[in-house]
Amino acid sequence: MIEVENVSRVYNEGRPNEVRALNDVTLRIPDHAVTVLKGPSGSGKTTLLSLIGCLARPTSGRILLDGEIISALPEHFMAKMRRERFGFVFQRFHLIRGLSVVDNVMLPAYPAAPDYRELRERAMAALRRLRLEHRAGMKVELLSGGETQRVAIARALINDPEWVLADEPTANLDSALVEQLLEEIRMLKADGKSLVITTHDPRIIDSDVVDVVAEMRDGKITSVTEVER
Amino acid sequence: MFHWLARQRYLMDYTLAAMWRRKWRNLVLLVVFTLVVFLLASVSFFGSAVRFEAKRALKFAPEVMVQNLVLGRHALAPADWVDKLKGIRGTRNVRGRLWGYFYDQGNGANYTVMVADGSDPSLAVAPDEVIVGAGVARVREVEKLRNLLLLRPDGKLFKLRAKRILSDDSALLTHDLVLLSEADFREFFNLPRDAGFTDIALEVRNRREVATIANKISQRLPNARVVTREDILRTYENVFSWREGVLQAMLAASLAAFAIFAFDKASGLSAEERREIGILKALGWDTSDILAMKLWEGALLALFAFLIGAVAAYAHVFLFQAGVLAPVLKGWAVLYPQAPLTPQIDRLQLVTLAMLTIVPFIAATLVPVWKAAITDPEVVMR
Numbered sequence: 238m239i240e241v242e243n244v245s246r247v248y249n250e251g252r253p254n255e256v257r258a259l260n261d262v263t264l265r266i267p268d269h270a271v272t273v274l275k276g277p278s279g280s281g282k283t284t285l286l287s288l289i290g291c292l293a294r295p296t297s298g299r300i301l302l303d304g305e306i307i308s309a310l311p312e313h314f315m316a317k318m319r320r321e322r323f324g325f326v327f328q329r330f331h332l333i334r335g336l337s338v339v340d341n342v343m344l345p346a347y348p349a350a351p352d353y354r355e356l357r358e359r360a361m362a363a364l365r366r367l368r369l370e371h372r373a374g375m376k377v378e379l380l381s382g383g384e385t386q387r388v389a390i391a392r393a394l395i396n397d398p399e400w401v402l403a404d405e406p407t408a409n410l411d412s413a414l415v416e417q418l419l420e421e422i423r424m425l426k427a428d429g430k431s432l433v434i435t436t437h438d439p440r441i442i443d444s445d446v447v448d449v450v451a452e453m454r455d456g457k458i459t460s461v462t463e464v465e466r
Numbered sequence: 467m468f469h470w471l472a473r474q475r476y477l478m479d480y481t482l483a484a485m486w487r488r489k490w491r492n493l494v495l496l497v498v499f500t501l502v503v504f505l506l507a508s509v510s511f512f513g514s515a516v517r518f519e520a521k522r523a524l525k526f527a528p529e530v531m532v533q534n535l536v537l538g539r540h541a542l543a544p545a546d547w548v549d550k551l552k553g554i555r556g557t558r559n560v561r562g563r564l565w566g567y568f569y570d571q572g573n574g575a576n577y578t579v580m581v582a583d584g585s586d587p588s589l590a591v592a593p594d595e596v597i598v599g600a601g602v603a604r605v606r607e608v609e610k611l612r613n614l615l616l617l618r619p620d621g622k623l624f625k626l627r628a629k630r631i632l633s634d635d636s637a638l639l640t641h642d643l644v645l646l647s648e649a650d651f652r653e654f655f656n657l658p659r660d661a662g663f664t665d666i667a668l669e670v671r672n673r674r675e676v677a678t679i680a681n682k683i684s685q686r687l688p689n690a691r692v693v694t695r696e697d698i699l700r701t702y703e704n705v706f707s708w709r710e711g712v713l714q715a716m717l718a719a720s721l722a723a724f725a726i727f728a729f730d731k732a733s734g735l736s737a738e739e740r741r742e743i744g745i746l747k748a749l750g751w752d753t754s755d756i757l758a759m760k761l762w763e764g765a766l767l768a769l770f771a772f773l774i775g776a777v778a779a780y781a782h783v784f785l786f787q788a789g790v791l792a793p794v795l796k797g798w799a800v801l802y803p804q805a806p807l808t809p810q811i812d813r814l815q816l817v818t819l820a821m822l823t824i825v826p827f828i829a830a831t832l833v834p835v836w837k838a839a840i841t842d843p844e845v846v847m848r
Contacts, residue, residue: 290748292748292843292844293842293843293844294842312752312753312840313752313753313754316747316750316751316753317750317752319748319749319750319843320749320750320751321750325748325749327745331748333742333745335483336483336487340483344746344749345749345750347473347476347480347755348473348476348751348752348755350469350472350473392749396750
């Protein structure tokens with residue numbers, strides 16, 4: 238479980254352009270569930286996701302993962318946490334252009350330096366699962382939008398993390414691809430992964446895969462709803 | 467250890483792919499870096515080779531030379547000075563030497579004309595015979611046992627048979643050399659037997675007393691200029707080092723320009739590179755992984771450029787006779803520029819050059835990367 242306790246995040250603190258992106262947020266995110274952070278642009282969803290995923294530190298407050306404070310870890314351990322416990326699917330996917338699909342998928346595992354053949358097999362297995370095996374050697378810039386997102390998901394899964402964090406995953410997808418994405422979310426959930434997704438897309442929020450919806454506005458959690466089945 | 471190596475292999479793998487993706491920028495850097503190393507290494511190799519030649523050649527020069535000065539200028543030394551110098555305790559092998567310069571109008575070349583001192587039987591020259599340096603032989607197209615015709619300073623033709631052509635081994639001092647017998651020398655320059663010598667050479671029994679003997683000679687012969695072998699070597703080094711220093715000062719400016727260029731090109735991170743660093747960090751790469759990756763990139767580029775530049779400089783100096791730099795470094799000598807240089811490398815200079823080019827380049831690469839790498843990877847979320 239992830240526990241967010243009284244977390245605030247202030248950008249450019251003390252300067253004229255100071256922005257309070259999060260303001261005293263408290264939230265409990267359950268394991269093995271799909272949690273959606275919902276809200277309009279600028280409500281602080283992405284900032285909260287960044288803090289949960291150890292991409293940044295809160296200005297105040299703390300975040301715990303399975304009872305352990307992760308928001309105040311030294312940088313080296315934050316990196317290890319990002320590598321081992323979290324998988325990220327970014328809004329703009331952020332694949333490295335010029336590299337092949339399989340090389341992009343393997344990237345998060347490089348610092349752990351596993352056996353190359355074993356790593357490549359893992360990457361190919363992830364691609365196979367997402368029906369991208371035939372694209373393994375292709376440069377990522379040549380992929381379609383849906384394929385690009387599936388590569389991003391495969392990359393997020395390469396280190397077999399417990400948590401998958403996705404930022405506005407439907408922002409660049411059409412309806413058919415959104416359906417495909419929901420299938421992939423179902424698949425991850427069935428595998429026992431815990432997912433945190435930021436979105437304001439009703440096609441995700443109203444889907445049957447979502448377990449918890451936390452609504453945000455102006456840097457605050459305004460409501461938390463557990464979806465009943 | 468094995469894990470560390472495996473990690474470095476992965477980082478290197480990524481680095482090579484990244485370098486290939488930015489191949490044009492890296493190619494420009496490689497060319498500029500190579501050019502700077504080539505120029506600096508050429509000066510260094512050339513300097514080492516010339517100094518080596520000078521030391522090797524001067525090893526056989528007399529320990530002390532005594533010249534007569536008249537009106538402050540070099541004049542013939544009276545023949546009786548030989549006996550006066552023999553009378554100074556500690557001197558040995560005192561002998562008068564005859565040598566001079568001859569300008570060959572036909573070829574526009576200066577020759578050093580000398581009488582062999584007889585210490586080396588292979589350089590003994592009988593009347594009507596001559597031994598010439600490789601440069602003279604080439605300019606005059608003389609072969610062994612063929613005649614060498616020289617136009618005497620008084621306009622008369624002088625015919626000599628070439629006994630031997632000296633090899634290029636000590637090209638620095640023998641390249642423009644013409645060795646004659648004493649009789650031929652005096653006849654060639656129209657020098658009477660009692661006119662004396664060009665200078666007087668001698669050895670010192672105890673090498674540590676060279677300075678003392680030089681002082682004694684100065685006291686006994688107030689008009690004499692006493693030159694020791696060490697003086698010649700030092701003068702030669704000073705003159706050449708001055709030339710080399712001027713050139714290196716100019717090259718230092720190009721090195722500074724290169725440093726600025728490298729700092730801008732190698733490390734002025736583009737938005738794409740910053741984004742890439744952010745992505746890698748977000749994916750779990752440590753700051754040290756990013757730095758190691760960039761270190762590999764800088765090191766590969768710098769070492770490769772240094773290697774190419776140094777090898778090209780070696781070829782330039784020792785295979786192509788330093789065609790680019792020789793006119794600046796060698797000065798006025800007419801024949802000498804064709805003298806082949808013995809490959810000689812000052813390792814300390816080479817290491818210094820490597821330190822002066824590779825280290826600043828890598829530092830220029832790493833500092834801005836480090837700045838980018840320590841920022842929160844959150845930047846990729848925005």
